Each structure stands twice: as C-alpha cells, then as structure tokens.
Amino acid sequence: MVNDLVLDREAARLPYFINRLQTSDAHGHRKLCEWVQRIFPDVSWVQSTPIPNNVFALYCLPHGPEARRQDLATPIGRMGTGIGNVVAILYVLLTAREPQVIAIDEPNAFLHPRALRELLAILESEGKSHQFILTAHSADVLTAVDTSTISFLDLENSATVVKQATREKLHTIRGELARLGISVTDLHGKDRVLWVEGQTEELVFPEVLRYACPEIAAGTAVLRVERTGTFEKKNGMPPDEIVSIYERLSTSAGLVPPMICVLLDAEKRKREDKVRIELQSKNRLRFLDRRMLESYLIEPHAIHAALKELGCECELAQVEAALSGFDLSREAEIDGAKVLEQLFSAVSNATQEFRKTRDVPTLVSWLIANNPLHLDPLRDFLRRILLVTSS
Template structure:
C-alpha cells in the first residue's frame, strides 16, 4: 500500500494545495517560509490521524460512526487554535482542516479489505480526514454511488488496515541524538516485551530480585534498628526493589558509534546524529515486508558535507524503490532530475508539481551562466574544439538535437581539459543539469573517466569515449578522413601527408607530429593547436567534411543517448 496523491486545505499557512502526485521519492522545493514544512507536517498529521483511528479500541468508538478523538504520542498533535489558518478562525469558527489521501492497493491489500469489510475496490482507496476544533477527527472513504454508505460503515476497519500497512516516520529539521534514541527506545521496548513473556526471563528476574534483597539486607537491618529506637511502635522496615519488569522496559538505551573513535551518539557531531536517525528508519523498513514505510524528512541536507549529501541522495533513492520518501530541501543535489513532476514547488502557501528544470532552479535560487539557464542536458567535452565540432556533427545527424540546441535545452560545454572534467560534471549536476561526458580514448581521457566513475552519483551510461576501430587511442579529429584533410594541410602547413607513412593505430596528434617532423616542419603545442583549429573549421563548415564510415555507428549511438536524455524532460 502506497500513497499516490495527497491534498491539504486550511492547515496552518496552507490555504489550499493542488492534488500532489507522490512518487517513490517526492521533493518539496521552494524559498524559506513558503509552506514546505507545513505540507510535510500536514501529510504526517493526516496519516497519523487515520492510524490512530485504526488502533482505538471499540470502547473508544462510542462517538458517531466515522468520528474519533485524535491524539499522537510521537508527533505534535493537531490543535485547531494553532493549526487552522489564523486569518480564517473568526470567519469560520466551526470549520475543519482537510486532508485527502489516495492509496494504491496491492493484491494482498484488496484481499484483506474484502475479508474485513466485504467490499471490493479496484486499484485505489480514497480517504478524507477532517480535523476539528476540540480534537475530533472525522474520517470518510470517498466513494461515489450507492456503496458509499455501506463502505463508510466499515471506516474503522479500513483505518485499521491502513495503520497495519503504512507507517510514517517524521524526521524534523532539528535532528538530535535524542530523536534517534526515542526511536530506538520505542523499538527496543517492543523487542523486550517479547522477551519478558518467556519463562527464562521470569526466572532471571526472580534471581535478580533475590540478589537485590540479599544486598539490601544489611542496610535494611540497620535502618530497622534505628527506626525502632526512634519510633518504638515500628515493627519492621523493608527495603525492596519495586516493579523490576517495568524498570527493564523503561530503561534508557545508549548508542555509541565507532568511526575510528568510539563515542556516544550524543557526543558526535550534528552530521552523524542526522544520518543516524535516517539509517535507523532504513533498518526498520528492511524487517517489514508487508509495511510501507514513509520517510518524511525536513531538509535532509542540513549539517552535511556536500559529498555526504550526494551519498544520502543515492541511499534515499534506494529506499524509495520499495517504500516512499518525501522531503523538503534547499539543495539542488536532492532534486529529482529523472521525473520533473516528482518535484513539488511550494510558493506563497500553495503547492503544485514542477513543470520544468528552469522553474525548479528559480525556486531554489540556482544561478547559471546565461547559456545554461534553460538547459536540461549539458554535454561535457575536453575542450572548446570538441564542443563546437560535436554540436555541429550531432545536430546534422538528428533534427531533435538541432531543435534542442536552438531552444537552449541542450548545451555543449568546454571543461578546459581532462583534469577539469570531474569538477565540471559535479558543478553541472549541482545546477540541476543532466550531463553526458564525451572523452577522447587516450590516456588522459581514461584517467578522467576513472575519477568520474568512482563517484556514487555518476553512471556509466553518461559516458562516451570517442573510439576509432583498431586504434590504441582516439581524438576527436580521428573521426574524420585524412583524405578530406590532406588538401588543407598541404596548402596551409606545407606538409603532403600522403608522402609519409603513419601507424594507423596512433591517434591524430601522434600521426601528424611524426609527419610534420619528417617533412622538416615545426611541431609543437602551438602548431598542434593551429592544425586542430583548421580541422574544426572544416568540420563546422556546412557539407565540407563528414565523419568516416567506421565511426558512424559510434555517432549514431551517441545521438541515441542524447535523444533519450532529452526525452526524459516532463512538460505538462
């Protein structure tokens, strides 16, 4: 059972929200004080009110059908005087905050619903929660038609099913060791309750009681003598340890973490404390196959190093594959790039799905160079020559790539050399751009690729090497035929390359360097740069030179990679 959409109205600063589609991982973004936290809290408050209704006993259900008293031990309870919009309280003294959920049911959920209520639902279950003044909660199943009254007669059983199948863990922005310990105590008490039912536990408890009485006997005797001396009417004084069982259940639990220095969690830094509570929720979820955990976190990036934020993002995505994650954030690292609509923009106390990366950047205050303001995808190359040539070649090969370039959705960026590829890739990713890296298949290119591939956020699918069949190394210039370049090289550099043999396995720079030197010409970095400039000019001139036949499959595959990434953009 998972939540597929949610809507709230008249809760704190949120007067109304659009119906928010919730994915495996949903991200609430927006400036400060615009309502992100209130939407997250509204989801938790509404869901916990359903779960509370599901756990109340029959004796507590003497109120009218569908009405319950809302309370919560682990989360701040709803209070109308504080949580209903202050500006509306005088005008609407009898109105309620409204929370609407739509749950997706799996086959087991449907079977259990049928067995407990006698009613069948196809795919989804819609629940409306009204939280009223005085602490009452009215919960209804939203269903049209004649079955509405009958299914709402079983609303308590439906709430019970939800509380057994869905569990929400709220993690506030102020994540402390105490919050982690609270969760651990809750789980540990449950585990100890099972142990306390065993005979072995009771025997040990009696043994402990006996040892305690034996240790206290001398003190008890001395106290007894003194009391009888002072108060002659006293016959006996007994010192005993009371409520051994409850003591064990209520004991405090300490957590220590050894990360090179074994230290109590309360003494660790804020970053470790923050990550520990998230790790604990992940651990709880792994033991419960039939329960969907909803991790609701305020600003998970708080107090974390940027590298730790990137790793956390990957782990939250893994969690969201089976369960659900809903976060508020100011970090572009945590934005969902694959499904734009999974990002919810919160502004002026209203909320709705994002429609473009540009709108998310604006909401987060991400500033980009003018040429990247609307880019969804940035192709990173080693140098400016590579960017110019590839953009020309690929736009000729694909109309959709050409249109994306013209519209600014696609950009080719010069990294300024292999050594800068890693930095530029991370920079573009943090600026909410998808990336695709194109590298020469020489030593420098492969070293740059290895550095990228060590990053948990970088995927191999986002890398293309320029490869020429049967060559030890390949540069961009190797994509073009030497026959098409020979005339230009002879006219402008005075070298007839056809007169000199060259090892075809060598890359362009090595082959040309050997020929220039054999012809008695200067060959240095300046000459190499000049020659590559002229190759770029020919490649970018309309219909002058084309890639050689043997690399056209490589070009076609690169075109497909880029087209797929461009197609991931969601516009509604």
C-alpha cells in the first residue's frame, strides 16, 4: 500500500514528495536546497516538475529561481547516484516528525570526502532527535562527526568480531595513533588547518569549533604549533618568516591543507604589539582577546563539576567563596591558569591540582553542555576571526 505521507525506502517517489514540499512548505524547501548546496556547491536549487502521465521529474539547477534559468535544469538522474541519495536523506531529516533510525551504508561510495563531511555535519547539527547508523571503510566518517560509539568489525577465524569504542576511548586511540605518525594520514581530505599554541588547545578546539563555528568545523584539522615564542623578533624570527614556514608546510606535497591562522595566547602582550604582529603577518598570526584559553572558563558551576569528577567532596558554595577572592573585573587580563591552579588547591585542601590537559577539556565540555552562554565571548571572537579568514 502506497503511503502518501512517508517516503518509500527506495525513494522511488522522491520527485512527488519534493514537489509537495515546494508547494506546501516553501521555507522547508529552501532550507533543503541550502543543505544540498553546502554538500554540492554547484547545485543551488532542487525542484520537482510535473510531466505527462501524472508523474514528476526532479531537476538540479546551478542558480536559484530568481535567475530564471530553467534551461540549465539537469535531470537528477544524470547527476550520479550521490545527489539523489543525499536529497532523499535530507528530505527525511527535514520532514520527519518522530525520531527515526536512519542507516547509511558506505556513504563514501557515492560521495566525495568533502561532500561526505558536509552531509555528516548537517546530520549531526540538525538531526539530534534521530539515530544514525553509518557503515564505512574510510576514516573520513570518524573525523567528521563526534560519534558516541564506534563499532569495528573484523573477521577472525571465520567469525565476525565486533569491538566497540566510546567517544572517550576514541580520543585515547587517536593519541596512540599520533605516536605512530598517523596524524598526517588523518589530514587527508581536510579543507583547512587551524594551528593552536599547545597540546591542550589541540585537544579541545575541535569541540570548541563544533560549538562556535560549525560551518567550518567538519573540514578543519587542529594542530599545535611548536616553539611559539619564535615569532618574536627578539628571538631572531620575524612574523612573516614564521608564517612562511607554516604556509610552506601546509602546502608541501599536498599532505597538509592550507592554514586558517596561527591562534596564540595573548599573555601579557600590549594591544599595540598584538595589532602590529597581526598586521605584519597579514592576519596569519592571531591572538585570543583574553590572556589565555583558561581565562574564558572561570565559571563556578563548571569548576565544581570538574572537581567532583576528580572525586573531590566539595560544595558549590566553597568554589564560589574561593572565587570571590579573585579580582575578575578585567576579563582580558585574568590569568585563567593561575586562578584555576589556586582554586583547585584551595577547594580540595591541596589534594587535587589543576592539570591543563586533563581539566580544560572537562571544563569546556561541561560549559558547552550546560552553560554555553558563558562561552559566548569565545564563540563571538572565533567567529569574527575564523570565518573571515577561512572564506
């Protein structure tokens, strides 16, 4: 029995459903076309047109309807299987009123790595009420989404063995792979690189970017810069030379994508010094607008949660009382690391010490999940510099 409300599994009636969408929900249809263009930049519009025998035909256009270039419409059947599959997936994502289990088998088989990353980024941000099951042989899927569980299927003694890894375990696996030199391979297919100052920033900025700049997060690799102090002229290397080194690395042999910028802590640098260095580097060297990353994370509830995770039996009031002893009025000048070190020691009676690589990821994750407004200054700053620089 044909159900006029639900797209069939083979998507054979997709043209009919797209026609109904564009006539009854123009806003939804435009949203669908925007998603399609993110995945396939050369396709600006998807439309369904009635043809003889009471059927519909689906077409792709390089321009929106305002261009009035119907002569450029191409039947979707001539565009390859990838775009038809994507339109069907996005239609279900857009119109499903109840949570769905959506299985996508080997998306790498019909999508370019960049297109796949954009599709997965859309599914991750827009499909939070649904469950997606992806099967793939490529690591592109692992690097494009922050999946909750990964299952590895291996054939051992004529039997399929399933091994699962949680999100936390995956972070550990990636660290071990990096020791084997796999990080360069992971960069394959990435669109851009954001260089950051240290190991902690390298760990947390992928999550920060998914929150602050989802438009570029999926295709951005975050790497840490070595010897960040060398960009100072007094150490013998002017800004344009350090930029030249990293841009040369980014373009060598196609192994490393172009960089967005090198993002560094402001530390105690004067505003005029930061402006001078940024100008001399043509904005390839950028500074946080606060002293360091930790300076954005001073929030009592998050700190209390981090201490509790370490097994510290403390109350929120203790954290708030300890925090009241610091002058936090000049946010740009707060030494966030020092504040956190003293807080952890004071509240835990010196039984716990603040460890940047362990505790900053906890603070960032807690704030994104529970109090994202506290990170708005960081989000606004990153959007201001990264989206302009990467465009």
